[in-house]
Amino acid sequence: MAWKDKRLWALALAVLVIGSAWGMREWDRRREVKAGGFTFQVRDRGAISEALASPMPVMIDFGSEYCGPCREMAPELVKAERLLKGKVRVIFADVWEDQSLAKGFPLRVIPTQFFFGPKGVPMEVPKGDVLGLVEYRSGDGKHLFTFHEGPLTADEIVGLFRQMGVPVD
Template sequence: MNFKNRRLWAVLAVIMVLSAALLMKVFERRREAVEGLTFEVSARSEIERALSSGLPVMIDFGSEYCGPCRAMESELIWAEALVRGKGIILFADVWKDSSLAEGFPLRVIPTQFFFNRDGTPLAVPKDDQLGLFEYRDGSGRHVYTIHEGPLTSHQILGLFRLMGVDVE
């Protein structure tokens, strides 16, 4: 092998090592982000406590085994960090414990439910572009405001702004 070929192989080896190190760092950050999911609920009482807290609430029903739910994890973590103390974001893994969703009209995951400070459902804005919908009980009373599918952190923060949260 001549000098040019050795040099090329050496450069390629360095690039491969650096790429592997970068990928390991990305996966480590992803794992840290998932481990940072401190707002995951494990009991129905945590949901009830959040709804009576006097803060706006978003409950995200999903699962760690659901692809769209996993894709939304970092968005939830980011949004939760920005609303912490001014609003509450909860994550309920319904594959770990389906009883967490009892009483909620859950059809697919991920699905989010939005509540104002007083525990009433967020009113769907007339110019809604997210696909929010109002769930009504048999008497026609608005019981839940629901979004089915993943949301970005910007969309989540926009909904918290609608609920009166000042998010920078």
């Protein structure tokens, strides 16, 4: 093999290594922005319990970075969290990463959002609900959960909390 050919192979290998490293870093960055990079993502059941014990209303979004509709909703969730910050706790739980996060919740599909008032009391479905919220009740009729299945926009999330009496600007 001629010296010129060896240099060409070395250059090609260097470009391949550098390109691969850059590509992996870029893929991680994009993945983080799309779903997993939420500052409000929970990674254990204790964080969910802590949020539900707070004096603020709570919305828990169960989804996954591997779910197309969840990825589409991710920017809306970020926007809603920004608009509701200080008034509502918005949290995201990746149930593909850890299925135990959804233990005790009647989760059938993702994304699904659960809505609670202060101290974890399930929010009542507002009169004139157009989002298709579901009230989940126990066998004796006790209201356990209010939830929505499928993606929501930031405006729908903010509007829902406004309907439920949360003072949103």
